[in-house]
Amino acid sequence: MNNxxxxxxxxxxxxxxQTLLSHEQLKxxxxxxxxxxxxxxxxxxQDEHEWVLVLQGAGELTFEDxxxxxxxxxxxxxxxxxxxHKVSWTDPEQETIWLAIFYR
Structure with missing residues (x-):
């Protein structure tokens, strides 16, 4: 088991x-x-879609528009x-933990 x-x-x-899982259509x-x-x-x-979740901390994404x-x-x-898009800020005082799911 992992945490x-x-x-x-x-x-x-x-x-x-860190890649947790990788498959043909999913990472x-x-x-x-x-x-x-x-x-x-x-x-x-990116060529694939990305669903992102912040589990802990905070971050800011800036989009080209x-x-x-x-x-x-x-x-x-x-x-x-x-x-x-790009990550334009993450909290410098604590770890920001993201979960990113890339899919096609």
Whole structure:
């Protein structure tokens, strides 16, 4: 058995991406952020849809059209394929644990 809140690295100088399950049409990933944002060089532009849930902490997603969504624990959002977005803020004071489900 595994727990989404266990095995959080003490050193979070880098954002942590962990694939929990991967299948042909589906990938489930745990992401742990602490003050991290997307790389400055561009937007995420994914071939698959992404459903994202904040389990703990808080983060902010900015979309190419200017929309900004701030998510706190329990908030979730579906991002259609090729909807350009980036993580513009995560809480620097605590770990933000995301559950991301990528699907086709």
């Amino acid at each position: 989404l809140f266990s095995d959080i690295p003490a050193d979070l100088s880098n954002e942590v991406f 489930i990933e745990r992401i742990v952020s602490k003050g991290h944002t997307s790389p400055p060089q561009g937007w995420y532009d 200017g929309r900004v969504e701030r998510l706190s624990a329990g908030d979730h959002l579906n991002i259609p394929a090729h909807c350009k």
